[in-house]
Amino acid sequence: MAKLTFYYGTMSSGKTIDLIQTAYKYNSKGLKAIIMKPSVDTKGNDKVVSRIGMEKKVDILIGKNESINKYIDVLKNINCLIVDEAQFLSKKQVFELFMYTKKYDIPVICYGLKNDFQGNLFEGSASLFSYADQIEKMRALCATPGCPNNASFNARKINGKYVYEGPQVLIGCDDEYDPLCSSCYVDKVLDNVDMECDE
Numbered sequence: 001m002a003k004l005t006f007y008y009g010t011m012s013s014g015k016t017i018d019l020i021q022t023a024y025k026y027n028s029k030g031l032k033a034i035i036m037k038p039s040v041d042t043k044g045n046d047k048v049v050s051r052i053g054m055e056k057k058v059d060i061l062i063g064k065n066e067s068i069n070k071y072i073d074v075l076k077n078i079n080c081l082i083v084d085e086a087q088f089l090s091k092k093q094v095f096e097l098f099m100y101t102k103k104y105d106i107p108v109i110c111y112g113l114k115n116d117f118q119g120n121l122f123e124g125s126a127s128l129f130s131y132a133d134q135i136e137k138m139r140a141l142c143a144t145p146g147c148p149n150n151a152s153f154n155a156r157k158i159n160g161k162y163v164y165e166g167p168q169v170l171i172g173c174d175d176e177y178d179p180l181c182s183s184c185y186v187d188k189v190l191d192n193v194d195m196e197c198d199e
């Protein structure tokens with residue numbers, strides 16, 4: 001039985017490098033793996049781009065309201081479907097991917113973030129936690145110098161300062177993200193939010 005697998009991790013947990021290697025493993029054996037990416041992610045457009053400069057072309061850029069089934073003529077003739085930035089999938093698309101693994105017996109491997117900069121689950125990730133046959137956590141170290149903990153939050157920085165308010169997805173803004181452990185996320189982000197509140 002083919003599985004729907006979800007590899008989740010914060011920024012800098014090596015998701016993209018793992019994705020590129022997975023595609024390479026299939027393709028180097030003469031098997032066909034193709035890469036899908038939700039088009040809401042504008043970083044790299046039709047490419048999967050890792051922080052250390054490796055990149056790979058995306059085969060299918062899927063729109064937020066597009067059905068996976070629209071691409072079924074391509075998808076039914078492959079050996080593996082790999083999805084980058086899977087947190088941006090809709091609930092319906094995740095369900096379609098789950099059904100696709102079972103109906104066509106073709107594995108789907110999704111890579112994505114678990115939670116946004118405020119700690120909330122993304123729609124795609126929440127659905128993947130519901131439907132994935134297998135869930136694996138990828139590890140990244142906390143970005144705070146000297147902190148030995150694993151990161152579990154993606155803190156947003158604008159102009160070098162941590163922020164808590166704002167939309168889930170910023171488009172065309174000069175935002176950066178730091179992977180932080182929960183205790184550094186409290187110190188650097190949540191504590192500052194509380195200070196701004198009238199108590």
Ligand SMILES: [Zn+2]
Pocket residue numbers: 142143144147148149180181182183184185
């Ligand atoms: Zn830390």
